[in-house]
Amino acid sequence: MxxxxxxxxxxxxxxxxxxxxxxxxxxxxxGSYVQNFPPRIDLIxxxxxxxxxxxxxxxSVDLFSSWNGRETSLATVxxxxxxxxxxxxKNAPYLMSARTLEKSRIILLPSEDVRAxxxxxxxxxxxxxxxxxxxxxxxxxxxxxxxxxxxxxxxANYLLRQRGRTQSDAFxxxxxxxxxxxxLGMTPxxxxxxxxxxxxxxxxxxxxxxxxxxxxxxxxxxNPSPLIxxxxx
Amino acid sequence: MxxxxxxxxxxxxxxxxxxxxxxxxxxxxxGSYVQNFPPRIDLIxxxxxxxxxxxxxxxSVDLFSSWNGRETSLATVxxxxxxxxxxxxKNAPYLMSARTLEKSRIILLPSEDVRAxxxxxxxxxxxxxxxxxxxxxxxxxxxxxxxxxxxxxxxANYLLRQRGRTQSDAFxxxxxxxxxxxxLGMTPxxxxxxxxxxxxxxxxxxxxxxxxxxxxxxxxxxNPSPLIxxxxx
DNA sequence: CGTCCTTTTGAACATTGTCAAACACTGTGG
DNA sequence: CCACAGTGTTTGACAATGTTCAAAAGGACG
Numbered sequence: 076m077x078x079x080x081x082x083x084x085x086x087x088x089x090x091x092x093x094x095x096x097x098x099x100x101x102x103x104x105x106g107s108y109v110q111n112f113p114p115r116i117d118l119i120x121x122x123x124x125x126x127x128x129x130x131x132x133x134x135s136v137d138l139f140s141s142w143n144g145r146e147t148s149l150a151t152v153x154x155x156x157x158x159x160x161x162x163x164x165k166n167a168p169y170l171m172s173a174r175t176l177e178k179s180r181i182i183l184l185p186s187e188d189v190r191a192x193x194x195x196x197x198x199x200x201x202x203x204x205x206x207x208x209x210x211x212x213x214x215x216x217x218x219x220x221x222x223x224x225x226x227x228x229x230x231a232n233y234l235l236r237q238r239g240r241t242q243s244d245a246f247x248x249x250x251x252x253x254x255x256x257x258x259l260g261m262t263p264x265x266x267x268x269x270x271x272x273x274x275x276x277x278x279x280x281x282x283x284x285x286x287x288x289x290x291x292x293x294x295x296x297x298n299p300s301p302l303i304x305x306x307x308x
Numbered sequence: 309m310x311x312x313x314x315x316x317x318x319x320x321x322x323x324x325x326x327x328x329x330x331x332x333x334x335x336x337x338x339g340s341y342v343q344n345f346p347p348r349i350d351l352i353x354x355x356x357x358x359x360x361x362x363x364x365x366x367x368s369v370d371l372f373s374s375w376n377g378r379e380t381s382l383a384t385v386x387x388x389x390x391x392x393x394x395x396x397x398k399n400a401p402y403l404m405s406a407r408t409l410e411k412s413r414i415i416l417l418p419s420e421d422v423r424a425x426x427x428x429x430x431x432x433x434x435x436x437x438x439x440x441x442x443x444x445x446x447x448x449x450x451x452x453x454x455x456x457x458x459x460x461x462x463x464a465n466y467l468l469r470q471r472g473r474t475q476s477d478a479f480x481x482x483x484x485x486x487x488x489x490x491x492l493g494m495t496p497x498x499x500x501x502x503x504x505x506x507x508x509x510x511x512x513x514x515x516x517x518x519x520x521x522x523x524x525x526x527x528x529x530x531n532p533s534p535l536i537x538x539x540x541x
Numbered sequence: 542c543g544t545c546c547t548t549t550t551g552a553a554c555a556t557t558g559t560c561a562a563a564c565a566c567t568g569t570g571g
Numbered sequence: 572c573c574a575c576a577g578t579g580t581t582t583g584a585c586a587a588t589g590t591t592c593a594a595a596a597g598g599a600c601g
Contacts, residue, residue: 225589
């Protein structure tokens with residue numbers, strides 16, 4: 076397997092790796108691999124023990140989970156960022172499965188190396204705290220979103236967030252509707268109807284394309300809150 | 309306000325504080341307070357900036373959140389453990405509110421002190437990583453519980469978890485049913501009916517008292533998974 | 542063009558929430 | 572000690588929300 080050397084700088088620029096000692100970073104890169112995956116390839120399966128910390132360089136990855144024949148999408152990982160840090164550090168079984176959504180390039184850092192560097196490099200240990208805090212808070216926000224809102228409200232707020240990301244009232248969904256439905260905690264059928272249900276609030280849907288024609292109205296209905304929808308803090 | 313000195317050992321024994329330098333621990337204890345709160349007192353409100361890291365010494369605390377006039381219970385904190393660590397470390401607004409459920413004794417460590425010690429004490433920084441990983445994984449499990457299971461299944465698994473905690477087929481609920489409903493993501497009325505719905509699987513309810521008369525049957529229905537229900541790893 | 546998959550639509554159904562009322566429990570003050 | 576208020580719980584009827592199943596429509600791709 077090819078070494079991850081060509082992507083050294085991209086990795087180094089991630090907040091997680093930016094402040095660590097050069098020697099620690101070298102140690103991590105030494106055992107690293109890059110791999111290219113086609114779409115819809117399973118990368119990890121929940122319940123397994125973490126062999127690698129994964130870094131998405133290009134493409135995108137779906138984190139999902141199954142139980143009793145049901146399946147739900149929990150998050151999408153986009154470049155450049157890592158996933159399953161907590162499992163790697165604790166050396167505990169994955170709680171989520173991961174599969175590529177599209178052709179993706181992924182760096183694999185052996186978990187043992189990550190833990191070894193965590194034990195010796197204090198700056199790295201602190202960067203992990205920052206990263207985990209962020210992840211924790213993101214999941215708490217997601218839980219509030221699920222428990223405090225109806226599916227229609229979740230969709231409305233999702234669209235407002237996309238609007239914020241793209242800085243535009245018209246944009247394309249970056250996600251298959253099927254997966255979006257799962258992510259928002261509903262069935263595809265229900266999502267389809269939810270889009271219709273937002274029409275009165277100024278949402279126009281044409282295939283993948285969304286147009287928000289009455290921002291004030293939609294915002295009034297969605298009532299977004301920084302304590303749920305802000306994805307930066 | 310009284311200093312937390314009398315509870316020094318209980319705090320020191322927490323995994324979060326066990327490995328840190330003596331001098332760091334002193335620095336934390338120096339600025340600390342203990343306070344006794346009556347039941348149903350608001351301790352913190354979501355959106356505020358974290359002044360203190362809280363440690364529950366006795367009693368219990370409800371973590372909850374509100375939006376648009378709705379409210380949901382997210383967790384219960386029982387002795388001896390801390391809460392809102394992530395907000396304290398990131399110095400970011402609380403995502404949850406907290407109130408005492410019963411008469412409670414709580415230690416308050418000034419957030420600034422906690423962050424200062426985090427910056428200088430490497431063992432403490434690593435202990436925080438362990439704690440945050442655990443919290444993160446707990447919330448992920450909770451999300452899976454919410455998204456993959458019906459309310460009846462969540463209740464069944466909750467009862468099995470209580471059975472595990474008490475090591476007994478007959479036990480009392482430690483929580484008001486009203487709050488349990490909110491925690492499980494349903495209304496009190498729905499919970500009441502859910503208890504009835506579990507009767508066929510060998511669950512007998514008398515007020516607060518639960519008796520599991522057919523463990524095999526209930527387990528068959530609940531189908532618990534370590535990747536959702538195990539609250540230790 | 543045909544196949545496969547996603548999306549949409551309709552209808553029936555299941556689950557969950559809402560509202561109102563009755564009931565049970567707790568603690569207070571007369 | 573009892574009456575009473577206040578709160579939590581249960582029950583019933585109903586409404587809203589969400590799911591399932593089936594089928595049609597639309598797109599992507601070999």
